[in-house]
Amino acid sequence: MADLPELDPVIHGKLRLATLSLLFGVEVAEFTWLREKTGATDGNLSVQLRTLEEAGYVVSEKKFALRKPVSEYKITPKGRKALRTYVQAMHALLKLADGAE
C-alpha cells in the first residue's frame, strides 16, 4: 500500500490556510486587509497568525501610520515551501481517492 502523504497540521486549519494563501500572493499585508479578506474576527485571526508565526511561516512587524499602530505580515520562505508541500499533498490524496473509487 502506498504511503499516505501527511498534511501539515499548522496549515490545515481553514483560517490559517486562507491566511497563508493570501500572504503567498502578496509582498506584505496589513492585519486589517487579512481580516477583511478572510472575514475572521480580530481575536480569531490574531490567534491563528500567532500560530503561523510560531511555526516560522509568517513574520510580523509593528509600524506606526499616522500615529496609529499597524501590524504588517509577510510570508517566510519556510511558509511558502510549507504551503506548496501542503497543496501537493492534497493533490496526491485526491489522486489516491480517485484511484480508490
Add this chain to the structure above:
Amino acid sequence: MTTEQNGKDELLARLEIVEAMLREGRKSTSFHGWAFVLWGVAFLVAIGWMTRLPNGYLAWVVTMPVAALISSLWGGRARDCNMKTPVGRSLAAIWIAVSAALFMYMFSVGYSGHAEMHTLWAAMETLLGVANCASAIMLRWRIQMGVAILWFVAAAASCFVPAALLIPILASVTLLGQVGFGLYLMYLEKHEQKTAVHHG
C-alpha cells in the same frame, strides 16, 4: 454519503480556499481603469482646447496638472493601501517613470521654442507605447499589448503624415487606447467584483 466522499469534498474545499485566496491577493494589482479614462479625457480636453479654444498655449499647462491632482486624490482614495505586491510596485514604477518623463519632455520642448510637432507627438506616443508594452509583458496581457502596438503605430505614423493629421491621430489613439481601454478595465473590475460577491 460515504466517509471517502466526505474526505474528498473536504480536500476539494480546501484547495478552493487556497485558489480563491491566491486570486484575491493577486487581483488588487491589475485594475486602474479609472486612471486610463481620467488621463485619456484630460488628453482629449487638452487637444480640444489647444485646437479650438482661445489661449490654446495654456491647454496642456492647465489640464495636465489638474489631471495629476485629481489622479493623486482619487488614487489615494481608490488604492488598496493595506497590501503590496511586487507586480503592483513594478507597474506603479513604470507609470510613474513614464509620466515624469512625459511631463519633463513635453514642458521643456514646448516652452523652449524648439518644438517640432511631428517629433513632439511621436515622442509622446512612443512613451505611452513603452508604458503599455512593459505593463502588458509583466501582466502577460495581449489586449494591453494591442494598445501598446496602437501607440507605436501612431508614433511611427506621426513622423510621416502631413501636419494636419497629427492631432486627429493623437485624438483617435487616445480615445481608443486610453479611454476605450480604461472603460474596458472598469468593466472587468466590476465583473470581477460581482463574481467575488457571488462566490463569497
